[in-house]
Amino acid sequence: MPINVTVMQYQPPPTTTPHSDVVPAVVSVLVIVVLGLLIGLVIYKRRRFLQAKEHSDVGVKEQETCIHLEKKVSAEVSEQPEEYSNDHINVKAVDHSCDGTSEKQPKPSPKPRQEASSPQATPSPEEPKPFTPVPSVRIEDLADYIDMKKLAGENGFKADYKTLPNLQLNPWTVASKPENKQKNRYLNIFAYDHSRIVLQPLEDDPHSDYINACYIDGFQEENKYIACQGPNKASLRDIWRMVWQLDVDKIIMLTNPVENGKTKCMQYWDDTGPVTYADMIVTTVKEEVFLDYTLRDFYIHQIGSEDHSRLVRQYHYTTWPDMKPPEYPTPLLNFMRVVNAEQTPGRTVIHCSAGVGRTGTYIALDAMLEQMAHEGQVDVLGFIYQMRQKRIKMVQTSEQYKFIFDALLASFLTGDTVYNADVFRQKLSALKKSEGGAKETGMARQFEILGKLSVSPSVDSRKPKAAITPENLDKNRFQDLVPTDRARPFLRLKMHGDDNDYINANFLPGYRKANVYIGTQMPMLNTVADFWRLVYDHKATTIVMLNTLDPNDKTMSCYWPQEGRIEYGPLVIELNETTKYKSITKRSFTLYNKTSNLEFEDSWVVTQFQYHDWPSDKAIPSSFDGMLTLLELSTQPCERTNAPVIVHCIDGYGATSVYCALMALLDQFKFEKAVNVFQAAHRLRMVSINMMYSEHHFAMCYDVLQDYLDCLASTYENCIW
Structure with a gap:
């Protein structure tokens, strides 16, 4: 409480009387008392202030851990520091048990002063804001x-x-x-x-x-x-x-x-064997990896109750x-x-x-x-x-x-675009007809929807960069069919001082894995060396050629040796043997780097499959028989290696996308006994909007699959499947 002190103006003392000596003494005492009271009051208030501040600091520290102090309504989740510094360690590194006593214990929270009232451990819930529902759509x-x-x-x-x-x-x-x-x-x-x-x-x-x-x-x-x-x-x-x-x-x-x-x-499971969690034993019994997800099966049971195990399936996207x-x-x-x-x-x-x-x-x-x-x-x-x-x-x-x-x-x-084998023919027949009097067929409608759903919201990631630089323009056979930087393979080996890392090519997915294929254009005279750099840098062992050699097209080059060997810089390609099939030529080459000290690591066999039934100026092949043969012949080499398969047609986008889609669909059929052509085409469009750019390519996937299913059902001995 403030104290008002009035300072009186000094007056000369009056004439001396018998009591005049007492007055100054009394005044002095009163002044000392007042000053003492003032000083005591200041000290008292200062002490109370410090105590209150100390208590307030403790409360703030505790409340800082509460969610209710979040200030930004749309803020991202803030990650809590883990109590355990080895949070990333796999379970199997801890003796297959999570109940050890060596784990760090959490530090005790600071306690407030005893004389202060403890703040609430849990903040009060937010007062609900008025929520205005929107009508259903x-x-x-x-x-x-x-x-x-x-x-x-x-x-x-x-x-x-x-x-x-x-x-x-x-x-x-x-x-x-x-x-x-x-x-x-x-x-x-x-x-x-x-x-x-x-x-x-x-x-x-x-x-x-x-x-x-x-x-x-x-x-x-x-x-x-x-x-x-x-x-x-x-x-x-x-x-x-x-x-x-x-x-x-x-x-x-x-x-x-x-x-x-x-x-x-x-990771709350072990990849190789059983692991114990409290009184539970968890054993991984199966794992299947796909392009976007992995399936795992676990058997779990309580300790001592092995006969009462349960199957739990994990779907990991x-x-x-x-x-x-x-x-x-x-x-x-x-x-x-x-x-x-x-x-x-x-x-x-x-x-x-x-x-x-x-x-x-x-x-x-x-x-x-x-x-x-x-x-x-x-x-x-x-x-x-x-x-x-x-x-x-x-x-x-x-x-x-x-x-x-x-x-x-x-x-x-x-x-639903997933078609089981037993209804595939009926579904395909319906797709080839017009729906409800409409002018377009169901196939055309699917292809139109494919285009709508293939537009990426990430516009910047879809813009080509390296492909349109001045030094790379002449490496593109068609200037409107070029790769984006996020999808293209990079070249590393240099043959000349002005070589860079660009080639017109895209990594393409299979059914189970990404980057199973590299789709590229038919090499031009100025990109043949880059083509073999691509094969060498990515350790490819299989090449699938889907276009024919046109003698009238001066941009085409026979990029392989028809006999003997050819050299491109340090790379040497030797022809080993040639095998003829109906509509297919199979060639075997040895590829090696003559300047490398790693003789065995830098030398391997490359197999090329050349398909003869698809002229570059035709939308689809003249016959699908050869395509079925090609798919069968190229399947086994693809399964024996983790290296990508090089697939090329005249432009690297049309026929190439058909082959890659069909290979993925055959893998899907083997696993699911069903196929999804729309999904396979869309996965390729996710890499490049230009993949499978023609409705003829899209329809061809359905037709080849029908021939494949007919072949499976056939009793003829000449069915290669």
Whole structure:
């Protein structure tokens, strides 16, 4: 309380009286008392201020760990420092057990002063903001709706997404306990109390009932999904306890263990043998790798109960970037088809790293596909709002939100393009007819949709760079058919001082792996040496030639020795033998570098298959018989090596894409007994929009497959299959 002190103006003393000596003494005493009171008051207030500040500092430090202090509504998930420095180590390096006592213990949190009231351990949930639902979108209006939202820019998808609640909505008391802190991978992603998975506690560990996982409702089914974070070191055992306790038979993994050099998820299985987690033993019994995903089968059982094991299948999608949507929706839709094709009685666990971004997007898309099938409409925003009542930040970015709409449209436009062998002929017959009186056939409609879905949102990554530089222009046979830098193979060996790393070529995928093929143009006079540099640098052992040599085309060059040997700089190509088949010539060469000291490593056999039935000026071959022979002859060499197969036609995009698509489709048929021509063509278009540029090429894939299936069903002995 402020004290007012009035300073009186000095007055001369009055005439001296008998008591005049007492007055100065009294005044002096009063002044000293007042000054003492002032000094004491200042000291008292200063001490109270310091105590309050110290208490406030403690409270702030504790609250800094709370999600509720997040300031940016659309901020990315901030990664929590792991309690374990060896979080990246594979489980098998820890004696096949995750229950060792050598793990670091979490440091105790600083305690506030005893006289200060302790702040709340769990922040108060966010006061829900008013949420304005948007009307459901009829599926036939979806394309126009997406175009409208994209044209609206910031007022379109982003504006709708920002209406979603983004912070904590419900208590997460259990997740916030000090004993559970290390089980949370991120500081701002906890499991709500009301929706969390409650594990059966382990003996002597009352806090072992927590895992960062939540029930999420489906379109019609309550608690259909389990959304989970990617396990860290502290929660490795818990994911398998949850799988066992809840009868889970499907795990959908949407992250890779390490992405961009950062640990996103501990590998919670062993690649070679059994591993123990708490009282669970997990054994990997099968692994199959595909282009976009990997399938793994595990047998799990409790210790001492080997006779009561269960089969759990993991569906691991491997090509989804963190914090972003996939570039194209069709590979993910195909993955979801594989997941949903197996109807199993158990529950499904879905996880990425935080268990909200990719996980939320997957769940929303799966549920909306179900709503689309049942009602012919979708309510994406409303479904995400409901998900966020059970788990924070589900669908983490506006780009992921927009991607859900793009994926729904892609699914609606394409329909089911997977055809089993027993119905393939009927499906193909229907595709060749007009639909409902329309002028275009079903085949033409599919090819048109292929073009629409092949437009990449990443425009910059689709622009050629090296291909259009002045020094490389004359290396392109056609200036409108050139590769992008992200897809082209680089040349390393130099023959002359002005050689660079460019050749007009693209890495192309197969059914199971990326970069199985290198598609390129027929070498020109000035690029023959570059062609053999390509073969040498990428250790290729097989060349497939799909065009004929036109003697009237002076740009064509017979790039191989017809007898003896030829040399290009340090590279020597020797003809070993020539074998003739109907429509096919097979040649064997030895390729070596005469300047290399590594005589055996730099020398190998290269086999060339030349196909004679496809003139460069014709859209399709004169007969498909030779194509079936070519596919059969070139399959075995391709399977014996991990090196890419060099495939070329006149331009490197037309006939080349047909061959690569057919090889992938034959592999798919062997595994699934079904084929998806649309998907195979689209995978090539994802590399370059110019791949399979003709509807004739697209239709040819169907026709060759029909001949292949007829050959399989034939009793004729001359069927090479």
